Amino acid sequence: MADPAIRIRNLVTRLGDRTVHNELNLDIQAGCLTAIAGSSGSGKTVLLRAMALLLQPVAGTIELFGQATTTLSRSAERGLRGRMGVMFQRGALFTGMTVLDNVAFPLREHTALPRSAVYEIARLKLRLAGLAPEAATLYPSELSGGMTKRAALARSLALDPDLLFLDEPTAGLDPVGATAFDKLIVHLRNLLGLTVILVTHDPVSLWEIADEIAFIGAGRVLASGPAQALTQSLEPAVRCYFGGARMQRAGASWDQK
Numbered sequence: 119m120a121d122p123a124i125r126i127r128n129l130v131t132r133l134g135d136r137t138v139h140n141e142l143n144l145d146i147q148a149g150c151l152t153a154i155a156g157s158s159g160s161g162k163t164v165l166l167r168a169m170a171l172l173l174q175p176v177a178g179t180i181e182l183f184g185q186a187t188t189t190l191s192r193s194a195e196r197g198l199r200g201r202m203g204v205m206f207q208r209g210a211l212f213t214g215m216t217v218l219d220n221v222a223f224p225l226r227e228h229t230a231l232p233r234s235a236v237y238e239i240a241r242l243k244l245r246l247a248g249l250a251p252e253a254a255t256l257y258p259s260e261l262s263g264g265m266t267k268r269a270a271l272a273r274s275l276a277l278d279p280d281l282l283f284l285d286e287p288t289a290g291l292d293p294v295g296a297t298a299f300d301k302l303i304v305h306l307r308n309l310l311g312l313t314v315i316l317v318t319h320d321p322v323s324l325w326e327i328a329d330e331i332a333f334i335g336a337g338r339v340l341a342s343g344p345a346q347a348l349t350q351s352l353e354p355a356v357r358c359y360f361g362g363a364r365m366q367r368a369g370a371s372w373d374q375k
């Protein structure tokens with residue numbers, strides 16, 4: 119099998135006096151759509167932040183595309199950052215900038231492209247994320263929740279990443295909007311050949327779009343595999359999670375397809 123896009127070994131993370139991950143191991147295959155699941159507070163977002171170089175582990179290694187991230191030179195780190203896009207749970211758009219300027223921002227920071235090219239690319243990313251051209255001149259406060267997610271997605275795609283990290287992308291969306299967003303993620307993964315890592319509680323996303331699920335509990339990966347395999351897990355916490363009514367309904371609907 120090819121080397122994984124992300125290889126995590128014996129990861130330990132700590133925040134305040136709480137050890138969030140303790141000897142966590144995980145491989146994420148290139149081109150896969152991997153969901154990080156687990157109960158609230160289990161450390162999904164913290165894991166995503168560690169993979170995205172936004173949080174320094176206490177111990178262990180994270181390799182991205184075969185590069186150990188704990189020993190990176192500044193230029194290697196900058197290079198890796200340019201290969202990843204991150205969409206935060208609440209969008210984290212700059213409130214004083216229009217949507218177009220938000221999407222253009224990473225291009226202005228990380229490339230020497232002329233202004234006209236920056237804005238042409240930013241408009242293209244808005245279209246890729248499914249936003250109408252009219253949204254470009256709006257400010258974040260003028261966007262609906264779904265539009266905010268799409269604007270944040272467009273910004274995370276600005277630098278043509280290989281790795282896309284999404285923190286609860288469908289949280290707060292109505293069911294129709296959530297399904298549309300799930301489809302968009304799959305479409306973009308297929309179109310752009312992305313490796314996608316998404317943190318989610320959404321049973322439909324877990325069943326319908328995740329190739330693999332890494333289930334986090336007790337500071338490590340308790341089980342990994344597609345949703346159907348996790349329903350058979352011998353880990354009580356995983357069985358309990360997948361045995362819940364909402365998860366079972368999503369599984370039954372997936373079964374009927």
Ligand SMILES: Nc1ncnc2c1ncn2[C@@H]1O[C@H](COP(=O)(O)OP(=O)(O)OP(=O)(O)O)[C@@H](O)[C@H]1O
Binds near residue numbers: 136138158162
């Ligand atoms: N900045 C911080 N300072 C201190 N503790 C933190 C910080 N961020 C997260 N934590 C703690 O780390 C643990 C894991 O948090 P994390 O946000 O990763 O959980 P999660 O699995 O994503 O939860 P949820 O599903 O509710 O979003 C929690 O106990 C949380 O309180």
